Amino acid sequence: MARQLVEKSGLENGPDHEVHFSFTGCPTDPPDGMSIGYFLEGLFGPESDVPLTPTLKGMFEDTSRNFFFVAEVDRQIIASCWYLTGASSPELSVLGEVYTRPDYRRKGISRKLCDHALQHFINSGGKAMLLGSNNPAAIDMYFAMGFQPYPEGLMRYTVGAPGDFDSACFDPAQSTRIREIQHGDIPGIANLIGTPNDWISVCYPIGLFSSSHQSQARCVSFYTLLKKAADQGGGLFALASDGGGVMGIGTLLHQGNRLNPGSALVDVFVHPAFRTKADDLIESILQSAKVKGIAEVRAEILAAEHEKIVLLEKHGFRQSCNVGRRETLGDKTYRVVSYLRTMG
Numbered sequence: 426m427a428r429q430l431v432e433k434s435g436l437e438n439g440p441d442h443e444v445h446f447s448f449t450g451c452p453t454d455p456p457d458g459m460s461i462g463y464f465l466e467g468l469f470g471p472e473s474d475v476p477l478t479p480t481l482k483g484m485f486e487d488t489s490r491n492f493f494f495v496a497e498v499d500r501q502i503i504a505s506c507w508y509l510t511g512a513s514s515p516e517l518s519v520l521g522e523v524y525t526r527p528d529y530r531r532k533g534i535s536r537k538l539c540d541h542a543l544q545h546f547i548n549s550g551g552k553a554m555l556l557g558s559n560n561p562a563a564i565d566m567y568f569a570m571g572f573q574p575y576p577e578g579l580m581r582y583t584v585g586a587p588g589d590f591d592s593a594c595f596d597p598a599q600s601t602r603i604r605e606i607q608h609g610d611i612p613g614i615a616n617l618i619g620t621p622n623d624w625i626s627v628c629y630p631i632g633l634f635s636s637s638h639q640s641q642a643r644c645v646s647f648y649t650l651l652k653k654a655a656d657q658g659g660g661l662f663a664l665a666s667d668g669g670g671v672m673g674i675g676t677l678l679h680q681g682n683r684l685n686p687g688s689a690l691v692d693v694f695v696h697p698a699f700r701t702k703a704d705d706l707i708e709s710i711l712q713s714a715k716v717k718g719i720a721e722v723r724a725e726i727l728a729a730e731h732e733k734i735v736l737l738e739k740h741g742f743r744q745s746c747n748v749g750r751r752e753t754l755g756d757k758t759y760r761v762v763s764y765l766r767t768m769g
């Protein structure tokens with residue numbers, strides 16, 4: 426896609442240089458992709474939460490839409506940011522890869538670039554943008570742009586009142602279905618994890634918990650962590666609305682080894698308004714385990730998750746052993762319990 430110039434301006438309190446602000450969708454034109462990839466990969470490395478080269482080449486555009494914004498001086502990139510929406514859910518996005526070269530900082534460049542990204546998102550039908558940060562300088566900037574803590578670490582910008590967005594996003598009247606989690610679910614996963622929930626673990630085996638119980642400093646990494654774990658074998662399931670929203674997540678993580686080849690760990694996390702659909706998630710996980718020839722599935726969860734335990738028992742899980750482990754989240758410590766279901 427051709428790059429589009431959105432602003433030319435001088436540097437605030439800096440030398441007399443013109444800064445060009447532009448953006449591109451994906452796949453980028455090859456020279457743009459190379460220069461943006463060169464800039465960002467040098468900063469965040471190949472292990473970045475955003476697989477830069479595949480993203481720039483458009484390899485995720487089947488389920489997501491990616492936009493890169495850059496500022497340039499004398500044709501050299503000096504700052505960047507990126508945002509992603511689901512291909513079928515343009516109302517929700519995540520913002521990331523926000524960076525200004527140290528020699529150009531405090532000149533208003535990131536603020537302008539992020540404002541352009543936010544405006545482009547809103548003009549394309551965007552309603553809520555999420556990000557995660559533990560950098561106080563960046564948090565100050567996002568706060569000044571109108572982002573609010575969601576509830577801590579994560580931040581969210583909403584067009585209009587946040588409550589109105591949440592009511593529409595998690596409207597229980599929406600029809601849902603179970604499908605595999607896809608790249609375009611990145612914003613939906615972050616939004617689900619950020620929204621108030623009395624359920625604690627999202628995916629206990631990888632230490633992923635609801636933001637209501639654990640402060641989160643990053644948001645794209647939720648998906649990255651889940652994907653990495655599932656790539657070892659297993660599956661990731663979304664309780665998804667027809668509009669592309671994520672109302673629940675189910676995980677099946679293969680624990681195969683030579684001593685116990687057919688074992689897997691499960692967990693589920695569902696928005697309070699969609700609890701009656703949690704059964705569908707568990708059933709899909711069990712079905713998938715069966716197809717994969719997994720002999721037994723286990724759930725290691727916190728003993729305080731009473732509703733989840735009742736749900737597991739309803740689907741044939743029985744408490745197996747005392748794990749003897751405790752999990753501390755914030756100022757609370759929880760006992761970990763293990764539930765087992767053998768696949769007949």
Ligand SMILES: CC(C)(COP(=O)(O)OP(=O)(O)OC[C@H]1O[C@@H](n2cnc3c(N)ncnc32)[C@H](O)[C@@H]1OP(=O)(O)O)[C@@H](O)C(=O)NCCC(=O)NCCS
Nearest residue numbers: 523524525530531532533534535536558560562563565566
């Ligand atoms: C955070 C960062 C992107 C800011 O870039 P920048 O181009 O210098 O930012 P701007 O000049 O547009 O500043 C915008 C606002 O951010 C805040 N800010 C930026 N740098 C700050 C600093 N060092 N201390 C305090 N506040 C700061 C201020 O509120 C500032 O507004 P002001 O200048 O009117 O006070 C840059 O410092 C950076 O690249 N840091 C490393 C990467 C990073 O942490 N990225 C964010 C990941 S979420």
